[in-house]
Structures are given as C-alpha cells and as structure tokens.
Amino acid sequence: MKVTAIETHICHAWRTNWVFVRVLTDDGIHGVGEATLEYREQTVAQACKELERYLVGRDPFDIEAFWHDTYRDVYWRGGPVLMSALSAVEMALWDIKGKALDVPVWQLLGGRVRDRVPCYANGWFAPAVRPDEFAEKARVAVAQGFRGLKWDPFGSAYMNIGKRELNDAMACVQAVVEAVGPDVDILIEGHGRFNVPTAIRIAQRLEEFDITWFEEPVPPDNLDALAEVKQRVRVPIAAGERLYSRWDFRALLQRGAADYVQPDVSHAGGIGELRKIAAMAETYNIAICPHNPSGPVANAATLQLAACTTNFFLLETMSNDVPHRREISTEQARFEAGALLIPDGPGLGIDLRIDEIAKHPYEPRNLRHYTGALTQIRPPDAVSYFNPETSNTPKK
Structure with a gap:
C-alpha cells in the first residue's frame, strides 16, 4: 500500500x-x-x-x-x-x-486501560452574561450529566484586572458553585492573558471555591512566569494547549510549571507525539487533560489516546455545537454519566462526508478574548451534543 x-x-x-x-x-x-x-x-x-x-x-x-x-x-x-x-x-x-x-487505533498503541473517559463541559454557558444566567446554564449542563464545567469569567480584562471586574468574576464563579453544589469540578480559564501579580491575585480569590484548576493564567510563551505563579498560589495550575511538541513540554515539566498538562492532538504533533508527552508527564506524576474544543475527528483521535494512556484524567468537550456537526461526519460519540465511551471500531472510528462539508465553506473569524464577547462561543441554533438526551447516531 x-x-x-x-x-x-x-x-x-x-x-x-x-x-x-x-x-x-x-x-x-x-x-x-x-x-x-x-x-x-x-x-x-x-x-x-x-x-x-x-x-x-x-x-x-x-x-x-x-x-x-x-x-x-x-x-x-x-x-x-x-x-x-x-x-x-x-x-x-x-x-x-x-x-x-x-x-x-488504541489496540495498536498497547490496548486500552479504560472503556470510558470522564469529561468536563466547555461552551455550556453561551450566551450568559449575568451571574444568574451562568448559574441557570450550569444547572442545565449538570442535569445533562456533566460533572465538570469550564469557563472564563474575566470579561475583557487583559494583563491587569480592576477591582470591579474581579469582583464581578468572583460573583459569577460563586453563582455557578452554589447552583451545582460541591461535587462538580470547577475549572477556571484564563486564556493566557494576565501578568504574574494579577494571576496570583485572581488565584488567591479562587481558593475559596475549591476549584479543580486555574488554566493558562499567564501567556504560554513565558514558562518562568507560569512557574512563579504556580509556586505562589494554592490552586492547581493547568497549561499546555499552546505548546507544540515534546520539546516544549519538556521545558514546562522541568520547571514544575503546571499541575496538569493539556496537549492538543491537533496541534502538538498528533497521536504518537501525545503518547510521548503523556509518558514524560507521568514521570513527574502529572496527569494529562487534553485540550479538545475542535471538531469531530480531533475528538475521535483524543478518545483513542484516552483509551490507552494511564495518566489521562479529564477530557474537554464542547457541550453543544453547530447543528451540521451531525451531518459532516459519521461521529458516534456516546456519552453516559459524565463520560464518553471509548469506541471499538477500526481506525479512529469516524469518516467524513465531503459533500456535506462543502455546504459550509470557510468564513473568517477573529479572536474574541479581549473584546468581552467570550460567551458568544456558540451559535444561536447550537444543539446539545454530548448528552444522553440527544443521540449522536449518524444519519444512514
């Protein structure tokens, strides 16, 4: 061949x-x-x-x-x-x-060590703005089976954050925590946009909420700053979605700059490279929690890795998506009790429908992180995707 x-x-x-x-x-x-x-x-x-x-x-x-x-x-x-x-x-x-x-693919990588992988939800909050709106969206996501929720509550703040902005962010976190209770993982996203003193200040305020992690508190190209934040705060730090190979992750791990690492199978070198990154992290007793907000093929590849990686902890999922996600591939993502089940079909277990993809041609999009429009992450017609009430069985 x-x-x-x-x-x-x-x-x-x-x-x-x-x-x-x-x-x-x-x-x-x-x-x-x-x-x-x-x-x-x-x-x-x-x-x-x-x-x-x-x-x-x-x-x-x-x-x-x-x-x-x-x-x-x-x-x-x-x-x-x-x-x-x-x-x-x-x-x-x-x-x-x-x-x-x-x-x-997981069979080619040594066989599976689990048949399901626990997930947390991203995108669940759209288009919430006020704390009470976030709380209601959080209740819906948890009712759908998710046991972890991630979001960025910091509006348009960049590098620094004012007292009012910080208080508003903490009010949002508090509203969600009170809405879902103590058994749901709370993951706070920073999108790499704060300086060291601001990241430390935010992390200190987050301590009261017993969060699972504070993600990318400082820019990803300053690992010394990330290490300083980790050393000076008492909340776990997650990072790595914007690192691109085992060599990048070596520097992160050697500095002790994160408690969880987040390689992305679509950016960090693919399936084999993520296996190597995971093995490196395991020698530091660090779990991997892959960045996974993209499309159906990236999700399928990440599930193959989840099956056979011993230090795999949590998987990111977008809780809802564009309606045509069901049309453009044969994705069959089975979600039960807060976890995605590992597929057992040949290869990645997915194929593309090229004719359907052609119905949705490229449209340019710009970064929203510093405009205060972060909650506009999902379209108005988004459909709930990874939950038992909406089947992902593809059309014949």
Whole structure:
C-alpha cells in the first residue's frame, strides 16, 4: 500500500473553521485527520498540502519515519502551523493502519486501560452574561450529566484586572458553585492573558471555591512566569494547549510549571507525539487533560489516546455545537454519566462526508478574548451534543 494524495477540506463551524485532511492510498483505504487552527485555518490547510511531497509513494504504516523526516527536514521546527498540519496527517496515517488491520487505533498503541473517559463541559454557558444566567446554564449542563464545567469569567480584562471586574468574576464563579453544589469540578480559564501579580491575585480569590484548576493564567510563551505563579498560589495550575511538541513540554515539566498538562492532538504533533508527552508527564506524576474544543475527528483521535494512556484524567468537550456537526461526519460519540465511551471500531472510528462539508465553506473569524464577547462561543441554533438526551447516531 502506498500513499497517493492528501486532500484538505475546510468546514465553517461558527466559532472557527474545522480543517480536515484525507490521506488517500492506492489500496482504496483512506484516513482522516484534523488540523483546526483557529484564525489561521487557510494557512494550515496549505501546510497540510505541502506535506504531500514527503508522503506520496510511501507506505502509510511507516508513521514514525514520516513524522521524524518531516519534522527534521522542515528545519525551522515546531510552531503552530507546521505542528497542526503534521498532527492531522499523522492521525490520518493511524486511521489508515487501523482500518487496514481492522482494529481501533488504541489496540495498536498497547490496548486500552479504560472503556470510558470522564469529561468536563466547555461552551455550556453561551450566551450568559449575568451571574444568574451562568448559574441557570450550569444547572442545565449538570442535569445533562456533566460533572465538570469550564469557563472564563474575566470579561475583557487583559494583563491587569480592576477591582470591579474581579469582583464581578468572583460573583459569577460563586453563582455557578452554589447552583451545582460541591461535587462538580470547577475549572477556571484564563486564556493566557494576565501578568504574574494579577494571576496570583485572581488565584488567591479562587481558593475559596475549591476549584479543580486555574488554566493558562499567564501567556504560554513565558514558562518562568507560569512557574512563579504556580509556586505562589494554592490552586492547581493547568497549561499546555499552546505548546507544540515534546520539546516544549519538556521545558514546562522541568520547571514544575503546571499541575496538569493539556496537549492538543491537533496541534502538538498528533497521536504518537501525545503518547510521548503523556509518558514524560507521568514521570513527574502529572496527569494529562487534553485540550479538545475542535471538531469531530480531533475528538475521535483524543478518545483513542484516552483509551490507552494511564495518566489521562479529564477530557474537554464542547457541550453543544453547530447543528451540521451531525451531518459532516459519521461521529458516534456516546456519552453516559459524565463520560464518553471509548469506541471499538477500526481506525479512529469516524469518516467524513465531503459533500456535506462543502455546504459550509470557510468564513473568517477573529479572536474574541479581549473584546468581552467570550460567551458568544456558540451559535444561536447550537444543539446539545454530548448528552444522553440527544443521540449522536449518524444519519444512514
């Protein structure tokens, strides 16, 4: 079997545009991957096509050789665009291998250590603004089965935060905590936008709520600042969604800068690279909690990793999504009692419907983090996705 081509397909998904790849072979088997890089989708799609010259004519089973040759030969190493493209193509190769051997990818990675993975919800809050609106949305999410809720309550604050803004943020957190009770994980997102004294000040205020973690309190390119925050606060710190390889995570781990690490399968190098990052983290007794807000193929790949990674802790899910998510792929995400079940179909257990994707062409989107529009993360017609009341069984 030899690789014959790489296709790229962009699908508008309101908040972003999903970037999918298909790797084709002369045996008729194809694999799918995802390289969704928010706000740079067209750039990463072109990068995926540029990887074609490294792969056409090669055996798709030689995944490690392809990864190594591509990463080394690019010379500039790392970065979000190359690593997202490499991630997508790499996961498509795993998909081909699993399909050819008629086994799920997790079986190729040593077999599973669990049959379900606990999840927390993101996006559950849209379009709440006031604390009482957040509280009501939180009650709905918990009623749907989620046992963890993540959100950014900090409005348009950047680097510093005023007393009123901070008090408003804490009122929002308090309203949610009181609404859902003590047994639900509370995860507070910082989006990497505060300086050290502000992050410490916020973390000190968060202590009273017994949160599970404070995520990306400072910019991701200053690991010394992140380490300082972690050393000076008493809430757990999570980070890593904007790190792009085992070399980036080595620096994070060596500094002791986080309690939980959050690699993204679509950005950090793909399935094999996340396995290596997880193994590195395990030597520090640190769990991985992958960043996973993207599309259905990235979710499928992350579930394969969850199956066979011993130090896997929590998985991010978007609790609702655009209605056409059900139409553009064969995703079958089964959610029960706060967990996603690990699939057992061959490969990644998912395929793309190219004709349906074409109905939702690319539309540009800009970052919302500093505009106060963070709660506009879901479209008005968003449908509840990962909960037992709304089946994800794909159309025939």
